[in-house]
Amino acid sequence: MTNLFFPEAWVFIAMVGTFLLTVFLLRQPVALALLAGSIMGAAVAGLGFPLRHLVEGAFVYLDTILIIACAMLFMRGIQASGLLETVAHHIARSLRNWPTVLLVAMMVFAMTAGMATGSSTASVLTTGAIAAQVFVTMGLDKARVGALIAIAGLLGMIAPPVNIPVMIIGGGVDMPYEGFYLPLLVLTVPTAVLAALWIGWRGIRRLGEGSNLPPSVHREYGLRLYFPLLLFVGVVVAERAFPTGFPSLGLPIAFLAAYAISPLCGRLFNPVKTAVQAIHDALPILGILVGVGTFIQVMTLTGARGMIVEAFAGLPRSLFYGSIAVSMPLFGAVSAFGSASILGVPFLLNLLGAGVIVTASSLSLFASLGDLVPPTALAGLFAAQVVGEKNYLRILARCGVPALLIAGVAVASLVGAPTLERVLTRSPALSRGLFLSGLGLGLTLLVLGLEWLKRALTRKEEP
Amino acid sequence: MRARPWVTGAGFLALVAVVVTISAFTFLDMHRDRPIYAGPGVTRVGKLSAYFPSLAGTGLDTDVYYLEGEAPGATVLVLGGTHPNEPGGFLAAVVLVENAVVQRGRLIVIPRANRSGFTCTDPGEGQPQVYHIPTPGGPREFTFGSRATNPVHQWPDPVVYVNRLGQQLTGSEVRNLNRSYPGSPTGYPTERLGHAIMELIRIEKPALSIDLHEASPEYPVINAIVAHPRALELAVKAAMFLELEGMDIAVEMSPATLRGLSHREWGDHTDTLALLLEAPNPSQGRLRGRTDTHLVLTGQDKFYTQAGTRNRLYVKFTERGWPLEERVGRHLQTLKVLIETYSAANRATPVVVAGFPGLVELRKNGIGAYLRPPS
Numbered sequence: 054m055t056n057l058f059f060p061e062a063w064v065f066i067a068m069v070g071t072f073l074l075t076v077f078l079l080r081q082p083v084a085l086a087l088l089a090g091s092i093m094g095a096a097v098a099g100l101g102f103p104l105r106h107l108v109e110g111a112f113v114y115l116d117t118i119l120i121i122a123c124a125m126l127f128m129r130g131i132q133a134s135g136l137l138e139t140v141a142h143h144i145a146r147s148l149r150n151w152p153t154v155l156l157v158a159m160m161v162f163a164m165t166a167g168m169a170t171g172s173s174t175a176s177v178l179t180t181g182a183i184a185a186q187v188f189v190t191m192g193l194d195k196a197r198v199g200a201l202i203a204i205a206g207l208l209g210m211i212a213p214p215v216n217i218p219v220m221i222i223g224g225g226v227d228m229p230y231e232g233f234y235l236p237l238l239v240l241t242v243p244t245a246v247l248a249a250l251w252i253g254w255r256g257i258r259r260l261g262e263g264s265n266l267p268p269s270v271h272r273e274y275g276l277r278l279y280f281p282l283l284l285f286v287g288v289v290v291a292e293r294a295f296p297t298g299f300p301s302l303g304l305p306i307a308f309l310a311a312y313a314i315s316p317l318c319g320r321l322f323n324p325v326k327t328a329v330q331a332i333h334d335a336l337p338i339l340g341i342l343v344g345v346g347t348f349i350q351v352m353t354l355t356g357a358r359g360m361i362v363e364a365f366a367g368l369p370r371s372l373f374y375g376s377i378a379v380s381m382p383l384f385g386a387v388s389a390f391g392s393a394s395i396l397g398v399p400f401l402l403n404l405l406g407a408g409v410i411v412t413a414s415s416l417s418l419f420a421s422l423g424d425l426v427p428p429t430a431l432a433g434l435f436a437a438q439v440v441g442e443k444n445y446l447r448i449l450a451r452c453g454v455p456a457l458l459i460a461g462v463a464v465a466s467l468v469g470a471p472t473l474e475r476v477l478t479r480s481p482a483l484s485r486g487l488f489l490s491g492l493g494l495g496l497t498l499l500v501l502g503l504e505w506l507k508r509a510l511t512r513k514e515e516p
Numbered sequence: 517m518r519a520r521p522w523v524t525g526a527g528f529l530a531l532v533a534v535v536v537t538i539s540a541f542t543f544l545d546m547h548r549d550r551p552i553y554a555g556p557g558v559t560r561v562g563k564l565s566a567y568f569p570s571l572a573g574t575g576l577d578t579d580v581y582y583l584e585g586e587a588p589g590a591t592v593l594v595l596g597g598t599h600p601n602e603p604g605g606f607l608a609a610v611v612l613v614e615n616a617v618v619q620r621g622r623l624i625v626i627p628r629a630n631r632s633g634f635t636c637t638d639p640g641e642g643q644p645q646v647y648h649i650p651t652p653g654g655p656r657e658f659t660f661g662s663r664a665t666n667p668v669h670q671w672p673d674p675v676v677y678v679n680r681l682g683q684q685l686t687g688s689e690v691r692n693l694n695r696s697y698p699g700s701p702t703g704y705p706t707e708r709l710g711h712a713i714m715e716l717i718r719i720e721k722p723a724l725s726i727d728l729h730e731a732s733p734e735y736p737v738i739n740a741i742v743a744h745p746r747a748l749e750l751a752v753k754a755a756m757f758l759e760l761e762g763m764d765i766a767v768e769m770s771p772a773t774l775r776g777l778s779h780r781e782w783g784d785h786t787d788t789l790a791l792l793l794e795a796p797n798p799s800q801g802r803l804r805g806r807t808d809t810h811l812v813l814t815g816q817d818k819f820y821t822q823a824g825t826r827n828r829l830y831v832k833f834t835e836r837g838w839p840l841e842e843r844v845g846r847h848l849q850t851l852k853v854l855i856e857t858y859s860a861a862n863r864a865t866p867v868v869v870a871g872f873p874g875l876v877e878l879r880k881n882g883i884g885a886y887l888r889p890p891s
């Protein structure tokens with residue numbers, strides 16, 4: 054039993070050890086350290102220098118890398134054209150007297166791109182970037198704003214209609230992606246609202262008369278200004294709505310097309326210079342994804358991946374839920390999708406039975422937490438990019454309690470999956486109606502109550 | 517002293533160029549079809565594009581082997597290599613092409629159903645690019661492929677793949693042949709491939725169509741015949757005979773909610789009796805340890821053995837593992853019994869195939885005994 058995990062454990066220790074040494078002692082970039090770890094792992098396993106595997110591993114996250122690079126361009130483009138600030142200006146102005154409402158509304162708005170694309174990065178860099186402008190205007194500091202949009206991106210990725218981790222887990226056990234919308238809504242939207250209130254409520258204030266709003270360039274450019282955003286939304290929606298009629302362009306092309314027209318639709322900027330800057334900013338994370346790919350490939354090749362899966366999936370039942378809660382977010386640091394595929398599928402296979410839809414949804418929630426785990430921490434890293442925070446660990450610190458909340462929701466739904474699923478599926482239409490109206494009513498009451506409390510408190514402070 | 521940025525940059529670019537050039541040879545070499553030799557029973561070799569011309573000249577066109585008997589009878593279609601990372605299904609089809617002799621009726625075999633998938637491996641999976649089966653005349657080489665169509669032939673993936681019948685799947689499944697049925701003449705390349713196979717079934721009218729697969733040992737449907745409802749009776753009968761012979765095999769009915777799979781759509785959209793066979797393949801599983809050709813050939817893995825002793829798998833797993841000859845043997849034995857069971861029930865249009873080995877022969881002699889020596 055004890056030697057079951059050897060020699061694979063030595064390989065893994067050598068890989069992680071080399072990685073840490075290269076980062077902290079030799080002060081090399083994380084991407085190169087991951088590559089060094091991979092090379093060392095293969096050598097320790099007696100496989101020499103497997104050039105083909107190192108190259109192939111670099112391609113594991115090619116699609117993700119393209120999406121991230123192009124999303125960065127898009128975000129910088131609409132920032133430079135003035136679109137970002139203008140949209141934020143309008144939203145903030147219309148709700149400037151209702152800060153709590155604005156906070157919650159912007160949180161849900163920040164999630165929408167994640168819901169549509171299934172990517173937390175796309176969410177943080179698009180609707181998250183717009184929401185961030187509003188949050189800053191409301192008086193929140195960089196770390197809180199970053200935390201808000203990071204959590205929104207993460208929950209947006211899990212919220213329906215597109216949840217890639219669930220699709221990946223479902224694909225591994227032949228479970229169709231059906232009946233997930235309601236459970237996913239129940240797991241994400243209330244959680245997002247609570248997280249928003251936890252992070253932002255104490256810091257927000259009512260907006261003054263126009264002075265502190267982000268500038269609007271709506272008057273100068275009119276409707277033309279919104280074309281890049283409309284183009285992006287149009288391509289994504291058309292691809293989803295007409296899967297058979299509309300060519301599948303993929304997110305990178307959608308982002309690039311929107312970026313290409315940005316300079317002509319608002320404030321003029323140099324698209325080449327902005328693009329170079331955007332890629333320069335994204336380069337560390339793109340490099341990390343290349344490095345992580347080789348790391349995974351060598352782990353799989355040498356058996357270190359199997360050892361880790363066996364170590365977690367093979368735990369006795371009493372420790373099983375705990376091992377899910379620990380391993381899925383940790384592995385999610387590499388990639389939430391990878392965590393769903395490599396750990397989510399064996400976990401679900403061990404949990405097959407009643408409540409399988411809710412169970413898969415909870416597992417996807419665990420996987421999503423990986424987007425907050427360093428060194429990749431995609432959601433935190435890009436939130437830092439958006440708000441201009443140099444140290445993304447400060448954002449992650451702000452995400453601590455909401456992350457625990459998400460983990461709590463995930464554990465609760467995992468344990469109570471059979472019951473929850475029975476309630477949610479007894480009469481789908483009825484429960485959906487009840488859920489939506491209950492959510493609406495609860496939200497309104499909560500927000501109005503907090504709003505009232507806030508006003509009462511601030512009035513007392515005023516002399 | 518620090519090097520100037522452009523010096524470092526140029527150095528890195530040069531290094532990348534060297535690495536790419538060197539490694540390109542091994543990736544490009546996978547595009548070479550490893551030969552499959554037409555055996556004594558093969559009367560004709562055609563192309564799948566004969567049934568759907570726009571497939572011609574693409575990386576997805578593939579060879580179709582016809583084994584025609586002297587006497588009339590029904591037709592049986594066998595697909596291997598729908599998923600090229602499942603070598604047992606592929607090799608069973610190869611053994612059939614190189615050995616089977618049809619006396620009555622006709623056998624149509626497509627060993628590399630998704631030929632494109634044989635030209636690459638799945639990044640991140642660390643699987644070998646090639647493996648060798650020893651034969652008396654020297655080793656035969658085959659590529660261990662990817663589960664899906666090579667991105668070189670179809671890319672990019674959509675965010676969500678919506679099958680023609682409305683099934684929503686994660687985007688990468690758009691390159692999975694066994695989610696593409698009934699296919700589309702104008703859709704994604706893999707959907708066109710699915711359409712071409714449907715066209716073959718519509719034109720050649722096989723009575724029986726069998727898709728050979730493998731699955732990871734932790735997957736619930738394994739060592740099984742998955743049958744379309746119309747083929748269920750045949751599958752149950754065949755499984756009974758197999759049990760009597762001492763080979764345990766489960767029968768699963770094709771679920772109606774899972775669209776795009778061969779055992780569902782072949783049966784729903786044509787008159788054929790659609791069946792899919794699964795065997796256990798640890799080299800595609802998530803619990804596997806070191807991933808190399810030894811694992812591919814012997815199917816031995818200590819982590820799976822451990823999981824097997826804890827009853828966490830859907831198949832018995834001991835130190836013996838699941839050797840490739842055992843898996844190929846199971847497929848061929850099941851095929852043999854399915855054809856016999858069908859013929860017994862359809863005396864007017866029987867299919868009689870001889871010359872190919874079953875489970876006992878493969879266990880005894882290995883796969884290499886039934887492969888032509890390389891030439």
Ligand SMILES: [Zn+2]
Nearest residue numbers: 599602729730
């Ligand atoms: Zn398969």
